[in-house]
Amino acid sequence: MLALENLHINNLTLSARGTVEEPGRRVAQKTGLNRSILDAGWGQFISILVAKAESAGRRVVRVDASYTSLTCHACGSRCTRPRQDTVICPNCGVQDADLNGARNIATRAGLGSGQAHIA
Numbered sequence: 001m002l003a004l005e006n007l008h009i010n011n012l013t014l015s016a017r018g019t020v021e022e023p024g025r026r027v028a029q030k031t032g033l034n035r036s037i038l039d040a041g042w043g044q045f046i047s048i049l050v051a052k053a054e055s056a057g058r059r060v061v062r063v064d065a066s067y068t069s070l071t072c073h074a075c076g077s078r079c080t081r082p083r084q085d086t087v088i089c090p091n092c093g094v095q096d097a098d099l100n101g102a103r104n105i106a107t108r109a110g111l112g113s114g115q116a117h118i119a
Contacts, residue, residue, distance in 0.1 A: 001058065001059045001060070001061060001109065001111065002049070002053050002058060002059070002060045002061070003060075003061050003062075003063055003105050003106055003108070003109030003111060004046065004049075004060065004061070004062050004063070004105075005062070005063060005064075005065035005068060005105060006062035006063060006064060006065055007042065007046075007065055008065075009037065009042055009043050015030070015031075015034075016030035016031070061109040061110070063105055063108035063109050064108060067104075068101045068104045068105055068108075069081070069087060069097045069098075069100060069101035069104070070087065071104055072087075072089035072091065072092055072095070072100065073095075073100050073103035073104050073107065074089070074091075074092050075089065075091045075092055077089050077090055077091050077092075079095070079100070081097060084097065085097055085098070087100050
């Protein structure tokens with residue numbers, strides 16, 4: 001089985017420009033992020049991955065992507081993220097953000113330890 005976050009790529013790449021009355025924040029950074037997301041071809045990659053997995057007889061499960069890296073996999077508490085690679089749980093301490101997110105995705109797909117609280 002493969003577990004993937006059910007990302008809404010179109011929503012991820014929306015503009016940050018805003019309006020004249022309320023201009024967007026960090027427009028240049030958001031533009032660069034959008035370009036990177038679209039250049040990486042996430043949607044096409046996921047389509048190819050799903051087709052290959054299914055042709056090999058593997059099941060693909062898409063899980064809710066909300067807070068996968070900000071929820072502690074061990075206790076279910078909401079973490080802070082001072083840096084891109086680190087989350088800090090108020091109960092469990094410092095953790096690797098990618099590993100924490102991967103454990104939450106696995107749990108939501110029914111593959112993990114089941115320790116994370118899924119709201």
